[in-house]
Amino acid sequence: MTETPLDAQTRIELEAAAFRHLIQHLDENKQVQNIDLMNLAGFCRNCLSKWYKAAAEDKGIEIDYEEAREIIYRMPYSDWKTRYQK
Secondary structure, eight states: OOOOOOOHHHHHHHHHHHHHHHHHHHHHTTTSOHHHHHHHHSOOHHHHHHHHHHHHHHTTOOOOHHHHHHHHHSSOHHHHHHHHOO
16 A cells, blocks of 8 residues: 555544544443543543643634533533443
């Protein structure tokens, strides 16, 4: 397989698609607890929320941590915690 050089926009689109797939995968596997993710991978859903917030701020977009969490958890964090956190 030969490497095809990617232009910046294509790379961004592929990274965004991979990120959306990760969020979908985490949403479909709610039984995986954040502590499990931290222990195995060194990051969790809350880390993703913080990174999302930081990326928005880098672009001059105001977003609070709870808004970022809702994007990552696909619901308010308090609801996710009540329903799924063990």
